[in-house]
Amino acid sequence: MVSNKIIAKEWDTNAIIRHNQIKSGMDISYHKILIPSIIKALGNIKNKKGLDVGCGTGKITRILAKKTKTMIGVDLSKEMIDIAEKESLNVPNISFIKTSIESFQKNHPHNTFDFCVSNMSFNTMPNLNKVIRSMSLLLKNNGILVFSIAHPCFWNFYKRLEPEDSFEYLKNHNMRVKFTISLDQKGLPEKTTYFHRPLEYYSKLLVKNGFIIENLYEPFPSEIIHNLYPQKWLFPHFLIFRCQLYRFCLF
Template sequence: MIDISDSDVAKRWNGNADQWTRDVRDGFDVYRDQFTFPAFLDALPPINGLDVIDFGCGEGTNTRAFARLGASVTGIDLSTRMIEHARQTKEADPLGIHYQVGSYSDHSGLPDASFDAVLSTMALMDGPDLSGAMREAFRLLRPGGFLLFSVLHPCFITPGLGWEKDAVGRATGLRVARYFDRSSFTEHWRFGDRPKDEDVIPFAVPRFPRTMGDYLNAVVSAGFVLTAIGEPQPSLAACEAVPRFARWRDLGAFLLLVTAKRPSA
């Protein structure tokens, strides 16, 4: 097992940041655009007028969407380069967002009980200390505030994932293996909709596999009360726009959404 620290994660995402930002803003992240972020918004309670912090905000696309819903938003991310991109966009399109470099698993320096909601979109599976992130989320929330996060579904996106295919290459089943293998590793990939002949260096993305129990127990152990678990399927419209999404509609779950509340007393 190779231990990957916060500093390793920051280094990787600093290296990914420029290409990632271009790709996301050029529409190559079709999973986010067509599926994972719309599903997150469907699960999100109204946030107009609320103080919100976005854990693992990256270059800020989702953070800006939260601000446009009427929230007063803070974004935090380990990657200085990602935050630089977020701040540059802030200058061109001011939405009153405060961006901060730091780990969502450490004490951020922000005051206790200073937010109504902690949100995180597809980021918590990429950090080594989930329990620390949950404790920091609990500390930052006001009594009665809520936590909502999305991650790759731990029961299906396992280290031994593989597709079973028929004679013409059509996916007929999903192979899940090594569910309990929590060894951290770095995954190398590029957005699938980029032209195949483009000379693009693959992203290096640290991964920290966990079980469903690891996620839910970290939430409960921090003091939260679980209020909803979501396992959304891609919509029919999304499957028409991106046909390969049908695999995740028919054969296995790609996304896990967890909602929890800090008790009022």
């Protein structure tokens, strides 16, 4: 069983290089696809209280802090949180906590956030049921959850993580893989654990925890953005969910 402790160690080791990939602008998908998609999926967040789950170095937390009232970022990795704090010294309405979302939920009043966001973190989380449950407890009723994941239908074909004839789409499974981006094939120093889950599983967990899926996005680069990549996309690489909490649906 992969534990949160193992995941924290992986991201501790990778924090500085991941920060450089993001800060240098080298991660095209991050800046040109994921951030705009998350902002679009969130819609109007003026004057709200937001939570960034698995916030990493806090790039998205900072972008959202400019658009809303307050942001809290939580992450398992101390190294990630240290960078997030250093990069946010001049941002008054932001705070970061080194914790799992599961523990944060136990120590923070429930029913207090207007929205939760999580960019590309669900694929690194061993206990996704507990994570989604934590978010549903922390959100106010009718609160919004927006998250992005590696598209489970296409990620394996794009990244070639497993041979096509032995890839079992319908089976939850995980593997340790090299984290690379188009413009940095050397990638992060430490392999990271990637959790594959079929779409039906995400839907099941969301519904079980009181969420209604309001919208799904499969962002695809425009021609101009496509030209920035060394290779053309053949299919969507990411999937963005926008969900709303209807507490009366909780079992």
